[in-house]
Amino acid sequence: MxxxxxxxxxxxxxxxxxxxxxxxxxxxxxxxxxxxxxxxxxxxxxxxxxxxxxxxxxxxxxxxxxxxLQKVQSNTIKKIVACNHTISETEDELTRIVTCGVTVLNVTVEHPLYGEITRSLMIRNRSDVHKFVENLEKTGASLLSSLTDGVHLHELEADASEKIENAVAALKQAGYLL
Structure with a gap:
């Protein structure tokens, strides 16, 4: 039938x-x-x-x-950080941020022809980092930061300023901050 x-x-x-x-x-x-x-x-x-x-x-x-995008809670804190690292350090950079309880909202580069190019990331935890890196390896795609010799901005978001401060400190310790 x-x-x-x-x-x-x-x-x-x-x-x-x-x-x-x-x-x-x-x-x-x-x-x-x-x-x-x-x-x-x-x-x-x-x-x-x-x-x-x-x-x-x-x-x-x-x-x-x-x-x-749901309505953003008014109690979230956002901060933009300027970073520079190699492609092989991407996983470490993102892991340092999310381990502090911070979300990586996006990545921005300054392109000489197009100006600012921003793409959403919404990486919230280690699982998201793993998926991102796995997809990067699987596709063989280039990071946006490859357009600017590794220089890029991340907009970070957390529910407490201490979490943002800890993420910034972790990035500074690794030498990723500009």
């Missing part, structure tokens, strides 16, 4: 479903996972995300997948 094919959702229904999944998710969701769930191609998901962003939805693409 043939299985009844599930009716494909309309584009509007699909985007509502994507938003609902992102609202409920504590961690980023990969585009391929959304595509499988919605029974569409990853390219359709990329287009849906672009349309949702154009509507003003606060969706960011991280190295781990898509994430909906």
């Amino acid at each position: 043939k299985q009844k094919k599930e009716k494909r959702r309309s584009a509007v229904e699909r985007r509502k479903s994507i938003m609902e999944r992102l609202r409920k998710a504590a961690d980023p969701i990969k585009g391929n996972d959304l595509a499988d769930e919605m029974q569409v191609s990853r390219q359709v998901i990329v287009q849906d995300i672009s349309l949702l962003k154009a509507e003003g939805k606060q969706i960011i693409a991280t190295s781990q997948g898509y994430l909906l």
Whole structure:
């Protein structure tokens, strides 16, 4: 007996479903996972995300997948740090930060032609660091900081200033701060 094919959702229904999944998710969701769930191609998901962003939805693409930015708690502290290190020191740098209970929100480089280039990272713990480094090795991609001989900025966030201070001290001890 043939299985009844599930009716494909309309584009509007699909985007509502994507938003609902992102609202409920504590961690980023990969585009391929959304595509499988919605029974569409990853390219359709990329287009849906672009349309949702154009509507003003606060969706960011991280190295781990898509994430909906929730309202930031007013008790979080943010700090931008300037760093410089080699690609082989990336894992150590990120681990030093997250071990202090600090989230690495993004990375920014100053490009001579394009100006500031910022990409979301949302690296919160050692597992996120491991996934990031694993993806870096698997893809063979270059870090943004390779455009600037290792110089880059990170925006850090924590729920206490002591955590930020500890992360900065750990980076300074390793010689990663500019």
